[in-house]
Amino acid sequence: MLRVARCYSLARTKVAHNYSTIFRPEYALKCGLEIHTQLSTRNKLFSQSTNSSTPLVDVPNRHTSFYDIALPGTQPVLNLEAILFAMKLSLALNSQVNSVSQFDRKHYFYGDQPQGYQVTQHYRPFARGGKINLSKELDGIDESSKDISIVQLQIEQDTGKSHYTDADKDVITLVDLNRSNVPLIELVTNPDFNDIKQVRAFIKKYQNLVRHLHISSGDLETGAMRVDVNLSINGFARVELKNLPNTSSIINAIKYEYQRQVELISRGETSSLMEPETRGWTGSSTVKLRSKETTIDYRYMPDPELPYINLAPDVMSRVKESMPQLPDDMMRMLMKKPYQLSLKDAKILTYNSNQNDMYNHKVLRSYYLETFQEFFKLVGEQGSAKLPTNWIIHEFLGDLNKLHVPLIKAQEILPPIVFAEFLKLLHAETISPTSGKLLLFHILETFQRSNCRDRSIPDFPKLIREFELHAIDQVDSQELVSLCSDIIAQHTDDTFIRNLTSGKKRTSLKFLIGQGMRRSQGRIKASEFEKKFKEILDIQW
Known part of the structure; x- marks a missing residue:
């Protein structure tokens, strides 16, 4: 038992050491983020179901409609509040809002996606471009200023959520569709990050921005904001990291994956880095989930039930006028x-x-x-x-x-x-x-x-x-001398006095004044104590 415990301790130590690894210039990190943000609209994206703000404590499947659970024959009706929220965020990021955008179907099959596809924006997203500026002054990064550029922002619907339980050793999957069809904005950045500080600062700044605009709670812990990381080392294939529940997990997963790839490259074992893949985070390491899907795998197609989003010419200017100071x-x-x-x-x-x-x-x-x-x-x-x-x-x-x-x-x-x-x-x-x-x-x-x-x-x-809190304007001189002398007798010695009077430890005078303020309950001004202490101790400085 002791041997096992010691081995486990050593393994934990090694992981901790890996996490503290400093990024090395000969192994260049390129990193980008994909951030899915739930919008705090009153209703869901394509139905009148309530967009519940407390998904973790709510009754499963309460906030659903026939469309949310994909009953045959049901059709989507676009929630325009989601469009307004997307426009606010796009303008705050200086993105180019497209006057015409469209919805597309992204096909894949999971139990928590009852339609068999997700409605998203692939061919004509809501907005392109834009940036978030990080600075040493405000964000604590090493560079004086760095722009993180944005590829695009797209509106899409969220999926449901699967819950796994053990019942007599058989794994049972329960599906909660409260989250199904909740409106999301997916923000995709360019791979402009080359340092952990930049990633942390960006997430914190973006999180604050969506809260500031009142379009999302931005909480990572509840899933209102979810971050996937794309990274590569020295130009090898991109690895996508998923299942990152909070900022510390995001940072630790990047550090771990960076070190994992550095070790493979240094040993010449780069064959596994030639193809894109998706990896999950277990809390201590990254593990392969699957090979990265391609655009062809998703079989994108324009959604035949949803018309284009056509924005009137004056809409953007009117929203811009209502924007708060950033x-x-x-x-x-x-x-x-x-x-x-x-x-x-x-x-x-x-x-x-x-x-x-x-x-x-x-x-x-x-x-x-x-x-x-x-x-x-x-x-x-x-x-x-x-x-x-x-x-x-x-x-x-x-x-x-x-x-x-x-x-x-x-x-x-x-x-x-x-x-x-x-x-x-x-x-x-x-x-x-x-x-x-x-x-x-x-x-x-x-x-x-x-x-x-x-x-x-x-x-x-x-x-x-x-409560007799007023300051004493006329202080009895004899009482003040007696109080100060008593404080000096209780809290000083010859060394303290020498250091104070010589000016070697001037802050010691503040200590004496503090004692005086405490004894007088703050009613005698600090300036009166300072004057009297200097007089008694013959302080010349």
Whole structure:
């Protein structure tokens, strides 16, 4: 047993080592992506069935129509909302939308594809070209800027889903057609990726874009977005990687497959790399599924039951006018004056990790921008841009997450104009930052205890008096000397004092000030403590 365990441990170590392999220039990686994105339309692509947003917990086969399950004689009726969503994405990617596109049948036979074919766009896709720009500034890639070009975007229907169960050692396949005929956009990139960072950045950026446009949840874990990877090494045949459920699987599969092919090439065993193939990801390695199908295998043909999509000349311009500002433009705006946000904070306002978060980027950004404007109306040019940034993005959101209060609810009692009044109290040093944190948390906690039903606007002056949170303007000099001396006696020694007074460790003064603020519960200003500590310790710097 011990020997087996040790062998298994060594095998795991080897895989981990392979994953950390750095891509080598003598083994050039070429990589492209195929991304299938479920559209969040109300109905399915060619029927009036509900497009369920919770496929993982829903009752199997509930959201189906006669067309979805391919009963003979049923005919498709195109959902125009899917066309609108496809146009939004195409315009955001600077793709060339075709004024005329068509649907085709792609024939293959699986249990979860009851028609025996999938309706897609092969001959005349919805859009061609376009790009997503990746940059070192915003996306953390090694290059200063890199464009990932897009081959095309096509609209197609999703398949059903097969579930495999063991019943008395016989494998039973159950088919759920809730997903059948859900509208998809398939995006195909050129093989422009040559680095893992680029792949990761692209997926994250594309995922955020479809959420930003409100056309998809973009969740990999639920299958709302599914990514297939095409890669080759040194010009050998393309290998397609499937069954990649999340970003880490995508990255690890690429690393593993790269190393696998590098080892074959270095040993001169390249015969298996001459023909295209499809491989699956098991979680630790890639395995061959089948030889790659060709266009002939699918027997594409124009769908005789669906007419061409003919777009009126003014449709594109009208959709373009309704488009929101795109995330990259928004981030660059927020990183400049007057906001001057860090990249991390700008991403918090523009990147939405999940549609079901306690807050989403659109609501949060709107709240931040409106509060920022109201704050500077109150305090003028003397205000600091860091104040609304720190208190909204960090303190306020932190409290909401701790208390599980949605932002959409919290802004009922703390609308932007009221939060701006709160920031004015901090700006004027009417209350200290420590007191401000206590006050803000108390307001939100009281609101939470009422089950978010008490929508009374907080009376800041009353609360400050009630809890004695106001800053002390006239500090008793003897009491302050006594407090500072007590802190010095408790928290310092001769070495600490020498390093501080000589200027060798100036940050030690901040430690003493912090202790003073804690002992005074933030009511005595930090500047008063700094002045008194320097006076007592005869600090000259």
